[in-house]
Amino acid sequence: MGNAFPVRPQAGVCLHITSLPGDFGLGELGQAAVDFIDQLVAMDLRVWQILPTGPTAYGNSPYQPLSAFAGNELLLDTQQLITAGLVLESEAQALRTLPHNHVDFGRLVPAKTTILAHAAERFLAQASATSKAAFEAFKAHHNHTWLHDYAVYRVIKSRHGESAWVNWRPEYRHRHSAAVLALEEQSAMALEHIKILQFLFHQQWQQLHSYASSRGVLLFGDIPIYLALDSSDVWANPALVNLDANNNPLALAGVPPDDFSADGQLWGNPIYAWDYHARTHYAWWISRVQQALQAVDLVRIDHFRGLESYWSIPFGSATAETGQWLPGPGDDLLDALYGAFTNPSLVAEDLGFMTEEVEAMRQKHQIPGMVVLQEKLADPAFSLNTIEPNSICYPGTHDTDTCRGWFDGGSVGEIRTPAQIEQSRQTLLRLTGGNAHSVADDMITLAFSSAANLAIVLMQDFIGLDNSARFNLPGTSTNNWRWRLLPEQLDPTTIAKVKRLVANGHRQRRGQSQVPESI
DSSP states (O other): OOOOSOSSOEEEEEOOGGGSOOSSSSOOSSHHHHHHHHHHHHTTOOEEEOOOOSOOOTTOOTTSOSOSSOOOGGGSOHHHHHHTTSSOHHHHHHHHTSOSSBOOHHHHHHHHHHHHHHHHHHHHHHOOHHHHHHHHHHHHHHIIIIIHHHHHHHHHHHHTTTOOGGGSOHHHHTTOHHHHHHHHHHTHHHHHHHHHHHHHHHHHHHHHHHHHHHTTOEEEEEEOSSOOSSSHHHHHOGGGBOBOTTSOBSEEEEEOOBTTBTTOEEEEEEOBOHHHHHHTTTHHHHHHHHHHHHHOSEEEETTTHHHHEEEEEETTOSSSSSOEEEEOOTHHHHHHHHHHSSSOOEEEOOOSSOOHHHHHHHHHTTOOEEEEHHHHTTSTTOOGGGOOSSEEEESOOTTSOOHHHHHTTOOBTBOOOHHHHHHHHHHHHHHHOOOTTSHHHHHHHHHHHSSOSEEEEEHHHHHTOOGGGOOOOTTOOSSOSOBOOOGGGSOHHHHHHHHHHHHHTTOOOOSOOOOOOOO
């Protein structure tokens, strides 16, 4: 697979699938996604960055998926299911009553889960021979790696009131073969339904990816570095992480206190058993990255810093303040990945406290890094000249304030002092000559004027929204991942403005992108 990272200046947008407009409670993989790709083309944007698309659970975070390989069934396009005869129009009415300007997960999840159950039943009863043959081929390809384990995990989780697997009955928690085999026999139809929904997700995703490729738009995906403890991956393969005899993590992942969090961030994920991964020549990681590179054109490794060394927090700690830096797999893992794939299109999320060792590791493999202007503008001496071509420049990310929110002082819970806030404002005004009213466009202009071969902007910033449209506040577990784009917010005037900003930054599309061939 060839590297799809741009070799000359290009521009893109960050908007998660769930934030797309639509009539069914959250963004989906159907017509709204196709229309958005057409709008990207009209704006001269070449790259669409999304967040992880795995199935979510409590808290709805895409960075704590129930599987590193499965797709989020909630993203299945409802209208396509109606058109295919798998869902009745009357059944979809429950989704049409949901809000359009945000995702109400509390109402959405049970309503759509019910509808998807009907879709799976009807697929078994009425799908064409061709569709059923494709489904059988899908199972044959994925059952032995992740699909069957995922289906069994979801059935048992459902039988335990969706509680985490560490709280299941002992025979299921410890995967006693007799108990699991008996459940598989008793729940054969439920297992098949889960696999059908994964097959339909795979079909819809491939259709979307193919359409994006035909329009010259690159899909830019994201791999959470850590696995959720409550995931089919850890339940089925506990050797992947460090657990004790009671299935409790020996240590937890996170980051120490910094300028954004006085207590640090305690993520709750178990730490990888890196010695096991080394002994198995990183086969699990290679499989994970392979699937990602087949689904999208660029892959961001979240918390790239953790591959060089990671913050290990004792299990039971209340915050991330107490911990220690321990060595990660470093070049050993990256050498395995680059040995398995020809110049894979990887991107490093290298934000936060970096070291010379992390930077040397990134540079050795020529992996593009990230620059977030909201962070850099805290330095009164900051200059765009410090940004290298092999990087992505962002005004802000899904984890930060919007540009307007940042200029207004930021979110409650972040720890910039009034002096730091004012210093950042003055640095921006010095570099742009703008004002409080033009801050979003000014920061976009800065990003587009940098030497970075890719500049990506949050959709909220293209529209110029304040912090009421913030997508995620790290370290919190409520009111995140909910914002949605309204159709009228991306009107012809906004599309023309974005196209003008792209042109002014000399980042126009020139013909269609060359998407790498499949592995």
